[in-house]
Amino acid sequence: MLVTYEWFEVLVWTALGLSTLAPLVLLVLALIDWKKEQLW
Amino acid sequence: MNAVVLSTEWAIAIVIVFGVLWVAFGWWLGRNNRTLDDFMLAGRNVGFAFASATAMATWITSNTTLLAPQLTYELGVWGMLGYSMAALGLILFAPLAKRIKALMPHGYTCGDFIRRRYGRVAWYVFLIVALAYSFGWLVSLGMGGGILISTLSGLDYRVGMSAILFICVCYTLLGGLKAVIATDFVQTIIILIGVILIAYVGISKLGLEEIHTAVEAKSPQLLNLLFPAALMFLFNNIFFGIGEIFHSNVWWSRAFAFKDKIGKKAFLLAGVLWLPIPIVTGFIALAAPALGLYPASSDMVGPLIAAKILGGVGAFFVFIVVFSAMASSLDSLLAATSDLITKDIYGGIINKNADKEKLLKVSKVSIVILGVITWALCFPRIDTLAAILMITGAFVASTIWPIVFGLYFRRLNGTVAALAMAGGSAVGLTLYFQVGYYVSALSSCVVSLFVCLIGLMAYDEKFDWKRLQ
Amino acid sequence: MRTFKIKLILLVSSLFLCSFSFAEMKLKSGVDDVSKEGYFSLSWEGEVAESVRLEMASSENFEAIERKYMINRDGKITLSGYGDGTFYFRLRDSKSNEVSNFVVVNVEHWPLDKAVTFFFVGLTLFVCLISTLLVCTRIKKTD
Numbered sequence: 001m002l003v004t005y006e007w008f009e010v011l012v013w014t015a016l017g018l019s020t021l022a023p024l025v026l027l028v029l030a031l032i033d034w035k036k037e038q039l040w
Numbered sequence: 041m042n043a044v045v046l047s048t049e050w051a052i053a054i055v056i057v058f059g060v061l062w063v064a065f066g067w068w069l070g071r072n073n074r075t076l077d078d079f080m081l082a083g084r085n086v087g088f089a090f091a092s093a094t095a096m097a098t099w100i101t102s103n104t105t106l107l108a109p110q111l112t113y114e115l116g117v118w119g120m121l122g123y124s125m126a127a128l129g130l131i132l133f134a135p136l137a138k139r140i141k142a143l144m145p146h147g148y149t150c151g152d153f154i155r156r157r158y159g160r161v162a163w164y165v166f167l168i169v170a171l172a173y174s175f176g177w178l179v180s181l182g183m184g185g186g187i188l189i190s191t192l193s194g195l196d197y198r199v200g201m202s203a204i205l206f207i208c209v210c211y212t213l214l215g216g217l218k219a220v221i222a223t224d225f226v227q228t229i230i231i232l233i234g235v236i237l238i239a240y241v242g243i244s245k246l247g248l249e250e251i252h253t254a255v256e257a258k259s260p261q262l263l264n265l266l267f268p269a270a271l272m273f274l275f276n277n278i279f280f281g282i283g284e285i286f287h288s289n290v291w292w293s294r295a296f297a298f299k300d301k302i303g304k305k306a307f308l309l310a311g312v313l314w315l316p317i318p319i320v321t322g323f324i325a326l327a328a329p330a331l332g333l334y335p336a337s338s339d340m341v342g343p344l345i346a347a348k349i350l351g352g353v354g355a356f357f358v359f360i361v362v363f364s365a366m367a368s369s370l371d372s373l374l375a376a377t378s379d380l381i382t383k384d385i386y387g388g389i390i391n392k393n394a395d396k397e398k399l400l401k402v403s404k405v406s407i408v409i410l411g412v413i414t415w416a417l418c419f420p421r422i423d424t425l426a427a428i429l430m431i432t433g434a435f436v437a438s439t440i441w442p443i444v445f446g447l448y449f450r451r452l453n454g455t456v457a458a459l460a461m462a463g464g465s466a467v468g469l470t471l472y473f474q475v476g477y478y479v480s481a482l483s484s485c486v487v488s489l490f491v492c493l494i495g496l497m498a499y500d501e502k503f504d505w506k507r508l509q
Numbered sequence: 510m511r512t513f514k515i516k517l518i519l520l521v522s523s524l525f526l527c528s529f530s531f532a533e534m535k536l537k538s539g540v541d542d543v544s545k546e547g548y549f550s551l552s553w554e555g556e557v558a559e560s561v562r563l564e565m566a567s568s569e570n571f572e573a574i575e576r577k578y579m580i581n582r583d584g585k586i587t588l589s590g591y592g593d594g595t596f597y598f599r600l601r602d603s604k605s606n607e608v609s610n611f612v613v614v615n616v617e618h619w620p621l622d623k624a625v626t627f628f629f630v631g632l633t634l635f636v637c638l639i640s641t642l643l644v645c646t647r648i649k650k651t652d
Contacts (some may be wrong), residue, residue: 001264001265001266002256002260002263002264002265003117003263003265005248005249005253006250008117008248008263009248009249009252010320011117011249011319011323011357012243012319012320014316015124015316015317015319015320016236016239016243016320018237018313018315018316019232019235019236019313019316019320020098021313022232022234022313022316022317022374023228023229023232024059024234025309025313026089026092026093026096026157026225026228026229026313027229027405029088029092030088030089030090030093030225030268031088031089032059032317033088033090037298038087038088039087039089039090040083040085040086040087040090040218060600111592113548114546114589115546116547116589116590132638132639132642135642135645135646136642139646196574218591255590258576258590259589259590259591260590260592260593261547261589261592262589262590266621266623267547267618268545268618268619268620268623268624269545269547269618269619269624271625271627271628272619272624272627272628273623274628274631275627275628275630275631275632275634276627276631278631278635279631281635282638301650329590332578332579333579334578334579334581334585334586334587334588335581335586336550336581336583336584336585336586336588337550337588338548338584349565403637440638444638444641444642444645447645447646448641448645448648470635478627479627480629482627482630482634485634486630486634489634489637490651499562
């Protein structure tokens with residue numbers, strides 16, 4: 001039962017898409033916290 | 041060694057620039073630290089963004105950037121999926137973090153909890169487990185880091201290892217948990233950008249379809265969903281990860297340090313954001329057959345392929361990513377283990393009447409001592425020592441149930457918890473040597489569950505939650 | 510449990526060295542003598558030219574070369590993704606001269622039923638943990 005190319009593609013692109021979002025999410029959250037002066 | 045892909049001068053430059061940056065940052069952050077709570081727990085007021093980033097960064101160790109490609113190279117698609125399931129540790133810790141903060145708003149360490157909840161015997165067993173794990177992790181980070189730096193750049197192992205330890209000890213000492221958390225934030229962003237860039241360039245240069253076709257032709261087993269060893273590895277790895285997070289003061293100290301009502305959200309987000317990372321760092325290993333490039337040892341497959349695809353620039357990124365990943369875990373581990381030594385061993389055993397000012401001093405001294413011990417253990421480069429972390433799977437998985445039951449059930453009694461941890465560890469350790477690494481955490485966890493269940497049926501402790509406050 | 514650890518004994522052939530340029534190759538295995546996971550490392554001592562390739566065949570006389578690998582200068586290579594079977598490896602230079610002895614690698618994956626059993630034990634334990642946590646957080650919320 002081998003992973004077909006279609007599934008492999010879905011897996012890699014989903015992972016890559018999600019991790020591309022990660023730094024953006026963290027930066028936006030930090031900006032919000034900083035504005036509200038709630039970083040610490 | 042022909043794996044050297046970055047000039048030694050560049051490596052030294054990166055180490056110096058980042059070292060100075062982090063130490064200065066640590067000093068700046070720590071300049072207003074006054075009390076023990078400031079130093080050990082960042083004033084117990086860490087906001088959502090920093091909380092999520094620090095949980096994520098600490099869980100991205102040099103292992104995530106090296107072991108994920110290695111497991112993918114050895115166990116295929118299940119290897120990287122299995123490794124990414126370590127995110128479950130963070131996700132499942134989310135409700136526990138909330139409960140911990142609610143039960144012990146003034147707590148400092150996980151040792152505090154075990155002592156008050158289960159009494160001295162269980163606490164001693166727990167301390168052995170926790171310290172064995174901490175040293176296993178410290179040594180594997182220090183040694184793994186030194187080896188990697190020397191393989192990537194030709195920089196002498198002892199120089200690289202000493203440099204990274206020295207830098208981390210310095211800024212942790214200057215800034216306490218605040219410095220650890222703030223550098224973690226910056227390091228997370230660096231690591232993420234690095235691994236994403238490597239992945240994108242890799243795909244655009246090679247093509248996903250070419251990678252898949254080559255693997256299917258030359259190493260089909262890696263795409264097999266019924267790969268036996270990989271199936272066995274999967275849940276063992278999940279329980280190893282859960283055990284690591286549930287018991288370790290690295291995570292408990294974060295639960296105490298995060299602002300009220302932040303802990304649960306932060307751990308959940310960190311887990312979800314961490315989940316895809318091992319796939320992004322791991323799939324690159326599958327490019328080996330397409331490139332016709334095979335590593336000398338499988339732990340070097342990630343850096344080898346990244347450097348091949350991206351050339352000198354790739355090597356530069358790999359170096360920075362791995363250096364950041366190592367630092368972000370090493371600093372957290374130094375801080376959390378020093379807390380454990382300060383509060384539990386010094387304040388709990390050696391000098392029970394120590395005041396907070398005394399403890400603050402001890403906390404700083406113990407960071408230095410920990411750094412020195414780790415350095416001394418790493419210096420002779422006994423390669424087998426780096427494997428110790430794998431053995432600790434048996435220990436840490438035995439603590440999962442005692443911690444879960446201890447946090448939610450008043451019934452579970454201290455002797456039973458001690459027995460569960462000791463029994464689970466013993467069985468897991470035996471099976472580690474008799475059968476293999478992929479059964480030790482799982483068996484330890486099963487045994488500990490059975491002991492706990494028998495204890496829950498036989499005794500009722502009627503524990504008063506107020507005793508934790 | 511020990512019985513399923515080692516079933517076949519690995520045969521590492523070490524032919525006599527016949528010339529100076531001959532490299533002695535051996536299998537560097539971890540715990541098991543038979544690869545249970547389809548990955549293994551081969552290493553060789555002595556200098557080999559850059560044009561040398563590692564060849565794989567499924568018979569001792571190397572009648573049909575099934576795969577060729579470029580080698581690195583570390584004197585070691587780790588291969589993975591092999592299915593069950595017996596595989597033969599040797600080093601040959603560009604003029605088709607043998608420059609090493611040959612090595613036999615046996616790959617015998619864990620029986621699938623054993624692996625699936627482990628998988629389901631793990632799954633059951635995992636479901637136990639998740640449901641305990643779900644129930645506990647629910648109850649504490651209503652408290």
